[in-house]
Amino acid sequence: MSDEEDLEDFEPDQDDLDKEDDEKETEEWEDYRKEGEEFSEEWLPTPLTEAVVKEGLSLLCKTGSGLAHAYVKLEVKERDLTDISLLRSYIHLRYVDISENHLTDLSPLNYLTHLLWLKADSNQLRSVQLNELPYLQIASFAYNQIIDTEGIAHPRLRSLDLKGNRIQMVTGLDPQKLNSLHTLELRGNQLKSTLGINLPKLKNLYLAQNMLKKVEGLENLTNLTTLHLRDNQIETLSGFSKEMKSLQYLNLRGNMVTDLTELAKLRDLPKLRALVLLDNPCADETDYRQEALVQIAHLERLDKDFFEEEEQAEAEEIRQRLKEEREQEAEQEHSLDLDQAPM
Template sequence: MSDTEDVDEPEPEQDGSQKSDNENDLEKEEPNVLTEETAGQSLSLLCKSGDGLSHAFIRADLKEKNLSDISILQGYIHLRFVDISKNRLTDLSPLNNLTHLLSVKADNNNLEKIGLQPFPFLQHASFSFNRINDTSGLEHPLLEQLNLSNNRIDSVKYLRCGLLSKLHTLEIRSNKIQSIEELNIPSLKNLYIEEEFIVIRKDYNSISNLDGISRMNQLENLSVRKNKITELTCFNEPMSELKYLDIRDNLIANIEEIGKLKDLISLQSLLIAANPVCKEEGFRMEVLMHLQSISKLNEDDVAEDEKLEALEIAKQRQLEKEKFAEYEEMENI
């Protein structure tokens, strides 16, 4: 989703039967309550019920129904998959009665909080493009994938291992986060905390460092694109599983920071374009000297002869360092 300029559209012709803009606005604001008929039409996937004694529909697809009230769903206790995206919902509490839920999608609503009790079986949850202020109320022990992108979250302190011990994918793009130091989910394999908008807004993610990231030592994919990161000290500690790192569009200016990536022994793809350091002479070779494992740098393939050249330069540099150390030792005798 990106910011665009407003474009003037031609006004529709008026006639006696047409409603005024104010009337249309009022109509849009009127409550739209989910009915038995609409709920029934949304059901699919007939399966055995939880107790195995009967059959019930376990999927409800209620996307784009302009709903503001889904209270009736609390009676559909066998539902396991619920999609209520693109509505006008402000309250998800009717879902709390659905203890067999495996997946819930509530993107593009008007939620300011999640407000769900712990679901014992929930594995996938998505709440992107809402107005959610914080991450409290997420205590689902089997949750594996969570999308909180494009909200108003400014702190990740409620996202903890004790509450989300199975979580492997967290998307929290385009929020108001300035630090991930309190994020502590060692099970994470995929973390996306970049800024999605083409034009960065001043109140969106502005992370200046990645302190604490080493706690997530199972990470395989990490994207922090379009933040305010200036240094890479956080990678001095081993993150042996990291394969993909996107740190484009940050503020890394010192070529010495590249050396701090040397412990990323499994890294295959590094995206670091649009940082000041990329303008430094010998930048590409400096990266390859420290990261022999990578096959892509800024989406360009790394050739074998480049790796060999980088290896030779690294060896020569090491020899020069050793000779200098010997010379200093002799001078001190």
């Protein structure tokens, strides 16, 4: 199996975040956080042993030279591990799952320079700082106690999962070093700002269940197609730039958008086709669907329903009428200016 082989079969389990949101997204990250606050007991030292490694190894492959073979996949979930120092000697590992343990230190992974896929969910990690791993493509650190995004500089990293942590601000994500990253998962953190996510190659960004009040600093995300902002505290739709020319799906469910005229700030998103605004105050307005389509002519779906031809035709008539009214007002103002001009 080559380092460039497709990793789909080894990707961490995730919710299908592109499907319709009929129910509230799970609150498991909150339960995990509460559990961590309630139980502060010291775990008994439980280092990784050769016996446990032997049980967890699989997937025999050729090594880099092609002259020998080694097991390249390791799964040691739910072993109460506190120390994985033994992994320093398993330099051929490419797929490692160390989830649901009590780990606080990942530094032994610095020796695994052939690593392609890493899952370290549900540990006691406060940081994900590692040396540059040249082949790492998928990394998941969900449901830990991580407080920042420093020390992530893996040139082939495609997908990074940091949901359910304690991150308040995104810092240290260098677009020059993370030029392959297309999916960033930050749901269920404590983010108060979207600043620091300056990653032009990013395609999917998940920021639901944070403490955001507005969108800012995302102007350079020209390849972003999917943006999830569900269950935040967003009141204004300022911050969406015409430079975000690839954005197709925007989920703002469960925010605090009150004024329907805010939707006009989304009309410069040329590819926006699907918008979710359920559970916002503006969604209770009687002309909610019509106003959304009037403001954003190219919108195809609002919440769970596609617009019918009749709705599109009616919205077009309203847009045309408003345009004529604005032109008449402009002509009247121009005439008034001429009348008042000095002879």
